[in-house]
Amino acid sequence: MAASVGAPGERAVLACIAGPPGGWSLDDEMAELEELARGAGAEPAAAVIQRQPKYHSATLFGKGKVEEIAAAVAAEAATVVLCSRNLSPRQQLHLQEAVSCKVIDRTRLILDIFAARARSREGRLQVELAQLLYLLPRLTGLGRDLSRTGGGIGTRGPGETQLETDRRRVRTRIAALRREIAEVAATREVQRGGRRRHGMPLVALVGYTNAGKSTLHRALCGSDVFVADQLFATLDPTTRQMGLPGGRAALLTDTVGFVHDLPHDLVAAFSATLEEIRQADLLLEVVDQSHPRAAEQRDTVDAVLGELGAADLPRIVVWNKADRPHAAGLAPDPWEGAASVPAVRVSALRGDGLDALRTLMAARLPDARQEVAALLPFGSEALVEAVRRQGDLLSLAYEAGGIRISARCAPQLAARLTAAAAVPGAAAPDAGAAPGLGTQPPP
Numbered sequence: 001m002a003a004s005v006g007a008p009g010e011r012a013v014l015a016c017i018a019g020p021p022g023g024w025s026l027d028d029e030m031a032e033l034e035e036l037a038r039g040a041g042a043e044p045a046a047a048v049i050q051r052q053p054k055y056h057s058a059t060l061f062g063k064g065k066v067e068e069i070a071a072a073v074a075a076e077a078a079t080v081v082l083c084s085r086n087l088s089p090r091q092q093l094h095l096q097e098a099v100s101c102k103v104i105d106r107t108r109l110i111l112d113i114f115a116a117r118a119r120s121r122e123g124r125l126q127v128e129l130a131q132l133l134y135l136l137p138r139l140t141g142l143g144r145d146l147s148r149t150g151g152g153i154g155t156r157g158p159g160e161t162q163l164e165t166d167r168r169r170v171r172t173r174i175a176a177l178r179r180e181i182a183e184v185a186a187t188r189e190v191q192r193g194g195r196r197r198h199g200m201p202l203v204a205l206v207g208y209t210n211a212g213k214s215t216l217h218r219a220l221c222g223s224d225v226f227v228a229d230q231l232f233a234t235l236d237p238t239t240r241q242m243g244l245p246g247g248r249a250a251l252l253t254d255t256v257g258f259v260h261d262l263p264h265d266l267v268a269a270f271s272a273t274l275e276e277i278r279q280a281d282l283l284l285e286v287v288d289q290s291h292p293r294a295a296e297q298r299d300t301v302d303a304v305l306g307e308l309g310a311a312d313l314p315r316i317v318v319w320n321k322a323d324r325p326h327a328a329g330l331a332p333d334p335w336e337g338a339a340s341v342p343a344v345r346v347s348a349l350r351g352d353g354l355d356a357l358r359t360l361m362a363a364r365l366p367d368a369r370q371e372v373a374a375l376l377p378f379g380s381e382a383l384v385e386a387v388r389r390q391g392d393l394l395s396l397a398y399e400a401g402g403i404r405i406s407a408r409c410a411p412q413l414a415a416r417l418t419a420a421a422a423v424p425g426a427a428a429p430d431a432g433a434a435p436g437l438g439t440q441p442p443p
């Protein structure tokens with residue numbers, strides 16, 4: 001597995017290079033790189049910026065900037081260089097030799113943060129897979145001259161090299177991890193099947209990292225998810241039940257935050273977790289309306305959702321952190337959404353706007369509940385209590401022949417009411433009274 005960036009407090013030189021025109025500004029790139037560095041436990045000691053988007057094939061940075069990075073490493077006694085962009089294995093090796101310390105690119109830095117934050121077995125499996133996929137092309141050794149290439153003149157050698165042995169072990173471990181993650185995906189599918197049988201809709205929180213998704217999850221569900229003002233504070237998905245107007249309930253899932261230039265291997269490794277997004281009935285796109293790059297962050301979220309095949313799912317835009325001034329450059333009232341993509345302004349920290357959000361979610365979520373009228377035998381109080389907890393109890397009356405109930409509930413609970421009303425020995429309703437059991441779709 002790839003090694004970590006370093007011990008807490010390790011001094012780092014940040015190296016940032018301009019991207020293609022129309023992308024993030026260098027200042028924003030550097031600000032995010034600094035946040036990522038601190039998230040990995042490093043202490044930014046110096047920064048080197050190349051403002052020309054001219055990429056050197058051997059070292060990414062130009063010769064003069066490489067010398068400047070090396071000088072900053074020596075002056076600050078730094079032990080690591082953190083790059084704002086991804087490096088090819090060749091670029092990483094040459095740059096490392098030029099600056100005389102280890103060099104970490106953007107993907108490796110994000111993976112290191114994920115490795116530190118993963119707590120569940122599923123999260124650790126997915127992080128390890130992403131790390132090994134990153135590591136495989138970067139293994140170095142004696143080269144191919146000593147490898148076992150087969151029979152024939154000029155191909156006989158001392159046998160398998162250590163490099164080939166390492167690669168074989170890594171590939172074997174990757175295959176094993178993929179099998180374990182497939183088992184996790186199968187377990188999640190069983191859980192999703194259970195939710196569908198109970199008629200429980202699923203809402204997924206999506207958005208840029210540190211937009212406040214976990215804070216909103218805690219505010220809506222009363223959950224105890226970890227909350228911190230840092231990138232990728234939450235890695236492992238958390239699903240909890242929340243109440244909605246009209247006696248309805250839904251499940252709310254907190255997912256890992258997105259980031260621009262999200263490593264492809266990371267998306268592939270986390271496919272089992274991100275499947276929750278594709279299966280959701282509704283997405284809550286949480287946006288930090290106080291962030292100066294909120295519009296660009298939304299573009300990133302749209303791009304990742306498109307890669308996941310979830311761009312067309314029903315969505316509500318949640319403009320979070322309303323307790324702070326909204327950033328310059330946004331529309332005067334960004335929380336006034338279009339009819340197709342409604343929006344609401346909230347402060348998850350203070351609780352402002354949450355009632356309006358719940359009302360909007362109830363209006364956007366499909367309602368698979370059925371209306372049921374039944375005459376239950378006496379002794380069915382536990383079933384009545386289940387209706388109170390899981391559905392909407394419309395009316396309840398105790399009659400001579402039993403308990404007459406009218407409710408709106410999930411199909412599975414409606415079937416239980418049907419079965420209970422049909423048990424032999426249950427008193428039949430009086431002649432001319434309403435039918436003992438009736439089921440019709442909700443209005």
